[in-house]
């Protein structure tokens with residue numbers, strides 16, 4: 336096959352890895368036979384975009400990134416699945432449009448955003464990415480091009496949004512963008528001294544602000560457990576924003592893998608404490624470029640190398656509002672006690688869950704923590720955390736996961752049998768598969 340190369344494939348967390356053949360075509364079409372894994376920019380952390388074995392072809396979509404149509408009266412964009420949010424921002428922000436939902440990095444493709452049904456700082460108000468998708472074109476396992484959406488082939492649509500690339504290859508998407516007046520955000524920051532204050536602060540901020548998020552010093556213990564910074568923001572209007580265009584953010588690279596000592600509990604505790612102290616002093620409102628608000632991590636290219644060669648896991652779960660504080664305390668205490676030494680954790684209020692069968696967010700609180708990967712010890716910690724999440728009626732985010740066990744996953748996702756029926760109808764032989772689907776669904780590697 337033209338342009339085929341054999342490469343080592345990993346997610347953003349750099350664990351696990353698999354060597355497999357990769358194809359980056361300009362026109363997205365499935366090969367006639369064989370196992371396939373669609374992959375965008377590889378920003379899922381775990382094994383969702385990693386093949387289960389060398390038997391699978393990785394079809395990377397990044398060269399299929401054309402804008403096919405734009406309707407300026409409604410902000411409706413039709414594009415190929417490999418178009419990145421970075422490119423959408425570059426083209427559309429100057430024209431007064433913004434992605435309706437954005438994850439914490441812009442280096443993701445539209446196909447990846449649909450397949451993970453990504454959520455952003457506005458989930459409490461606007462829901463997840465799939466809620467803004469009007470139409471998808473999917474190449475299914477038998478090579479047919481099928482259109483689906485909220486009103487046509489609805490079951491296939493609901494299985495594909497959040498379906499982690501396991502129902503077909505998304506080739507095109509139609510997405511509603513959001514109108515904005517300026518590239519600036521108005522942002523306020525407020526410290527929270529402990530978890531209860533953080534949860535209250537997020538709830539309170541969510542009533543008036545479209546974007547809210549909290550950063551937690553997840554190594555603080557005792558009365559400071561869950562202390563952190565609450566950030567709330569909104570798009571600035573023409574009348575109030577600075578007149579100048581924001582300066583381009585410069586991107587720095589990380590030229591080496593982080594050494595082990597960087598991850599020592601002592602150093603991380605100190606880093607988190609200093610960050611908390613500095614941010615606590617920056618209270619009050621200010622205008623910042625949208626990049627600084629939405630994508631602070633994008634300023635360091637390859638920051639994932641900080642965690643060294645063995646990589647890291649990101650543990651992200653959501654727990655229902657009713658379970659709330661005590662369960663989140665338990666998770667934070669467990670990680671802190673294990674000395675699992677995560678940098679800052681992210682906490683966020685979520686709104687109601689969507690109809691998409693495998694979509695992650697549900698009404699409650701989501702917590703995301705980086706855990707340096709230390710083999711079985713880290714995996715055992717994840718299983719423990721999973722146990723707590725299952726008991727609370729919560730779930731983990733597949734776009735971050737690499738370790739959760741199949742039985743725990745089945746307990747977390749009551750709509751899994753519905754999703755499996757739709758998948759089996761459209762892909763009876765499971766041509767579409769990944770290391771994640773082998774681990775969690777028992778697919779053949």
Ligand SMILES: Cc1cc2nc3c(=O)[nH]c(=O)nc-3n(C[C@H](O)[C@H](O)[C@H](O)COP(=O)(O)OP(=O)(O)OC[C@H]3O[C@@H](n4cnc5c(N)ncnc54)[C@H](O)[C@@H]3O)c2cc1C
Nearest residue numbers: 375376377378379438439444446447450453454499500505
């Ligand atoms: C720094 C950082 C911050 C993040 N913040 C957030 C956040 O705030 N909220 C959030 O929800 N997520 C967040 N993420 C996760 C990220 O948004 C998702 O993993 C997203 O899916 C990555 O898009 P991608 O193009 O890189 O897809 P990949 O990682 O390449 O693939 C992800 C999944 O999509 C499938 N897929 C990709 N393209 C297609 C296609 N064309 N057809 C069918 N299936 C396809 C793959 O098979 C895989 O299962 C973050 C990630 C990073 C690195």
